[in-house]
Amino acid sequence: MLKLLKKLMIPVFALIFTVIILLFSASYTVRFTETAVKTTFGSANEDSIIDEPGLKPKWPYPIQSVTKYDKRMRIVQTRSETVQTADDFQIIVEGYLSYRVTDPLKFFRAFSNAGDRAQDHFAKAENDVLRDLLRSALGETSKYEMEDLFTSQSGASVIPQLEESVYELLVKGGSGGQPLADYGIDISSVGIDRIVLPEETTSAVINRMGANRDRLAERYESEGRSQARAIEAEAASQADRIRAFAQRRADEILAKGEQEAAPYLAQQNINPDLAVFIQNIKLMREAMAKKFTLxxxxxxxxxxxxxxxxxxxxxxxxxxxxxxxxxxxxxxxxxxx
Known part of the structure; x- marks a missing residue:
């Protein structure tokens, strides 16, 4: 009996191992962050796209094979590129883009010749298509002048407009190129993360910025002097009007006072000595109303x-x-x- 069991153990284990291998080769798992393309004898169609996550069946290789692509965002960074601005300054620009695969079937057909693995497809897409397109699109920088890219005023830089131009050019696949949608790729964002000035450009920019500051300072000083003259003229005009009004009002008050005092002066002129005496008495009364010393x-x-x-x-x-x-x-x- 034991000998029979020993003889059967080896075939049983071999059968179990074979079943496990068959199950492993006849099924695959799709994660919720992935989308898969299932090919039959190397060809794929619209029914080959698998979006639902979970355990899926398939025929063993080489009948069917599955390529799984990550649906999450991926970043492509360019190397430093020297670009000439519209005013003939040399600058070094570094940019990036973020993308994801939205149509796995188109992506598979475009890059499956790079290898069997999904990483090979991504590498070919990034190195042969996206980086070249981004490097070419960064040439849009040559349409802008240095003072437009670097400005002392907040929010006045044209870099956001430049990034928008690069994005639109990338989506169209460059000048006369193939749109990225034909590759199953969707560009989410484009950015310029670094602009470096060479040493000779830095010196020229500093001199130009200094001249620009001097020009602005002179303009502001001229405007200030003009405004000061206008303010002084307005102040002098207002002062003249106020003095004329005050003089006219004083003359009116004086004339009215003289008119009201005329009857009293006429009565005092009848007896001047008595008027002087009364004024002296009034003065003494007012003076002696307070504490005083004689x-x-x-x-x-x-x-x-x-x-x-x-x-x-x-x-x-x-x-x-x-x-x-x-x-x-x-x-x-x-x-x-």
Whole structure:
């Protein structure tokens, strides 16, 4: 019995191994990030596209084979390319594009001659088609001047327009080329990620930028001086109008005041001394309404009573003020008369 089991084990294991190999070669798995093309004797048609993920059956090789393509976005980067701008400056440009396979059947027919693996197809598409097209499309940079590409004003650069032009040219497959849709390829985005200036171009750009700044500074200074003159002229005009208005208003007020004061002046002219006296009384009333100090000389009438030295000399008699020179002259003239 044991000998019989030992004899049967080898064929059984061989059969199991053969079944496993057959199952493996007769089925395949498609991930949700993949799309597959199933060929029969190397040919494919519209029914050969497999989009549904999961385990799928097929005839073993060489009857049928499956090529699976990643549906996710892929990036293609170009090498540094020297491009001449519209104003004859040399710059080094590096660009990129992102793409994905939207029609696996067209993609398979276009690049299946590169090999059996999907990676071979992608490599041929990127190296022989996409990079060449992108490198050629970057020649659109020659339509723009240096000052359009590099500007000090925010949002004024034409690089977004340049990227849009490169994108449109790529979609059309270049100048007179085959559209990328015929390859089953869809371009999602195009960008310029680096622009390098050679040393001689850098010096020329710096000098040009300096001259441009000087020109802008001179223009702004000229505009500033013009605006300053306009502001000064407007201010002088407004000042003249204000002074003329103030003078006219002052004349009107003065004329009105003189008109209102005329009756009072006429009454005061009837008796000028009385008018002067009333004004003096009014002045004293207004002055004495507040706290004040009066200073008198001891030579004035009645002020000798407050001078201790004078009281000592008069020995208790009431001193009389000395007549002033004018008063003494008046007394002498009166006596002579």
């Amino acid at each position: 200073i008198f000389s001891t030579s004035d009438y009645g002020m000798q009573l407050f001078d201790p030295e004078v009281l000592k000399r008069t020995q208790g008699e009431i001193p009389s003020p000395k007549p002033q020179n004018d008063d003494a002259d008046e007394v002498r003239r009166t006596g002579d008369e």
